[in-house]
Every structure is written in C-alpha cells, then in structure tokens.
Amino acid sequence: MTDIPFIRTHDFAYGIAEPQSRLVNRITADNPGPFTFTGTGVFIIGTRDVAIIDPGPITPAHTKALDIALENKTLTHIFLTHHHADHSPMAKPLATKYGCKVYGKPPVKGAVDGSGVQMDAGDDPGFAPDISIDDEDEFFGSNWSLKTVHTPGHTSNHLCFALGEENTLFSGDHIMGWATSVVIPPGGHMGDYLTSLNKVKDQNYDIIRPTHGPAITDVSPFIQAYIDHRLDREEQVIAALRIGHEIVIDMVTHIYTDIDKRLYPAAAMSVVSHLIHLCETGRATCVGPMTLAGQFFAT
Numbered sequence: 375m376t377d378i379p380f381i382r383t384h385d386f387a388y389g390i391a392e393p394q395s396r397l398v399n400r401i402t403a404d405n406p407g408p409f410t411f412t413g414t415g416v417f418i419i420g421t422r423d424v425a426i427i428d429p430g431p432i433t434p435a436h437t438k439a440l441d442i443a444l445e446n447k448t449l450t451h452i453f454l455t456h457h458h459a460d461h462s463p464m465a466k467p468l469a470t471k472y473g474c475k476v477y478g479k480p481p482v483k484g485a486v487d488g489s490g491v492q493m494d495a496g497d498d499p500g501f502a503p504d505i506s507i508d509d510e511d512e513f514f515g516s517n518w519s520l521k522t523v524h525t526p527g528h529t530s531n532h533l534c535f536a537l538g539e540e541n542t543l544f545s546g547d548h549i550m551g552w553a554t555s556v557v558i559p560p561g562g563h564m565g566d567y568l569t570s571l572n573k574v575k576d577q578n579y580d581i582i583r584p585t586h587g588p589a590i591t592d593v594s595p596f597i598q599a600y601i602d603h604r605l606d607r608e609e610q611v612i613a614a615l616r617i618g619h620e621i622v623i624d625m626v627t628h629i630y631t632d633i634d635k636r637l638y639p640a641a642a643m644s645v646v647s648h649l650i651h652l653c654e655t656g657r658a659t660c661v662g663p664m665t666l667a668g669q670f671f672a673t
C-alpha cells in the first residue's frame with residue numbers, strides 16, 4: 375500500500391482566532407474526537423468584511439470565540455462544505471445574529487447514509503442553505519474572492535472553496551492532512567471521489583487548508599499519494615475476488631490483517647464502496663444488492 379505522508383503535528387489553540395495568512399484566520403472549535411481530530415477548524419476569510427467557511431458545532435465556548443473574532447467586522451457570507459454535524463450546525467444561528475445568508479449545496483436525494491455504521495460525525499438535520507450554490511460559483515469581498523469547487527465523494531454535495539488571492543483551497547473533508555477521508559455509500563461514492571481528487575490535483579493549489587488538522591503545503595505529491603492509496607486498495611479487492619472471496623466480510627478479513635476487529639464494520643463499508651466502483655467500471659459483477667449482503671465476482 376502507498377504510504378500517505380500524513381501530517382499529525384498540529385499547532386493550534388482552542389477558542390481564539392489564529393492568523394494563518396494575510397487573509398485567513400482560523401478558530402478551532404472545542405469538539406475533538408475520532409472523526410474530527412483536534413476539532414473543527416473554522417476559517418474566517420478577509421479583514422473587514424469577512425466570510426466564514428464551515429462555522430462548526432454549537433457550543434457556548436465556540437459561540438463566544440466567534441463573537442469575539444467578529445467584533446468590528448461585517449460578516450457577509452457563510453459557506454458550507456457539506457452537511458455533516460461537525461461542519462454546519464452553527465450556520466443558521468450565526469446568519470440570524472449577523473444578518474447574512476448561508477451558501478451551500480443540498481445533498482442528492484436518497485444519498486444519505488443508511489449503513490448504520492458510525493464512520494463520521496453524522497448528518498446535521500438542520501442543514502438548509504439559504505442559497506444553493508454549485509461548481510465554479512464566485513463570491514467577492516473587498517479584498518478576497520472565493521470560487522466553489524464541487525468535489526463529490528465524501529458526500530454528494532461536498533464543496534471546496536478556492537481563495538484566488540492566495541492560491542489556497544479550503545478542502546473541508548475532501549482532503550485531510552491527518553487521515554484519509556471517509557467514503558461510504560450511498561452518500562459517499564468512490565468513483566466520484568477519485569475524479570474529485572484528480573480535479574483538485576489538476577488545479578495546482580499552493581496550499582490546502584482542511585477543516586480538521588494542519589495545512590498541506592506539499593500539495594501535488596500528497597494528493598497523488600491519497601489517490602494511489604485508494605487505487606492500491608482497489609487492487610487488493612480485485613485480488614481477493616480473483617481468489618474466490620465473494621462476500622464482503624471474507625474480503626475484509628483477507629485484506630485487513632493488521633487492524634483491530636472492532637474496525638471491521640468500517641473496513642467493510644469501505645470495501646463495499648470499492649466494490650460498487652469496480653461494478654460500475656465493469657471489473658466486477660454482483661448478485662443481489664451492492665451492499666454488505668451482496669455476492670461479488672471478478673469479471
């Protein structure tokens with residue numbers, strides 16, 4: 375398997391706006407956990423009239439930190455990368471308090487996680503952008519411009535945001551420095567995910583700022599390793615099919631020999647995601663549903 379050059383040293387403090395660059399400040403919310411690493415990194419773009427990307431969860435400490443950071447500033451836009459509960463719940467109360475709109479992309483109907491396997495922070499039931507946005511929409515402040523980059527894969531509605539002035543991409547959960555992203559059907563889609571990784575790689579950003587953890591500065595090799603890691607996993611799934619493993623759980627025990635058994639449900643959903651991609655690209659077939667219950671064969 376390709377080793378991804380993960381970056382797990384993360385210099386940050388909770389509850390204050392920390393300058394990241396001339397136009398970017400970040401507040402880290404106090405919601406650390408297995409799916410959020412040290413917590414949600416909330417980005418404030420601009421210096422006087424500002425935009426916020428993913429305002430994060432609703433906690434008293436985080437509310438206070440945002441209020442302090444927004445003193446003497448005008449909040450003009452709240453952008454959402456996707457509808458997970460560690461990213462979007464603060465959007466509505468913040469927009470109401472500061473009198474601005476929430477911008478995001480509604481998820482594709484039916485593309486909600488039905489696996490019952492807890493693999494991320496879960497959905498935000500209150501996700502409801504005021505204004506629906508899509509790929510290549512542009513927004514302007516007095517000294518900043520942001521452009522949307524639709525990156526389905528982690529979820530169907532995932533958006534990244536490119537800050538033109540600093541050739542920076544705010545990548546949400548699409549690309550993270552500390553871990554791989556979760557891609558679980560039906561909301562997550564491996565084929566879309568690989569396409570979206572290549573799309574971002576081709577756009578040649580100088581820096582990627584994920585929602586969780588540190589920035590990625592060696593962008594192109596990092597994304598390539600992220601892609602290669604998925605392709606290696608796919609080859610392992612094909613190899614397992616070829617030696618006669620037909621059932622997902624058999625493939626999991628064959629492929630994931632070095633993980634704790636408690637992680638098998640998560641690994642199984644990842645294998646399903648790869649199997650769907652293999653079926654869609656004609657390299658495998660399935661008898662029954664393309665789920666944990668399916669029976670899969672190499673073509």
Ligand SMILES: [Zn+2]
Pocket residue numbers: 456458494495528547
């Ligand atoms: Zn997420």
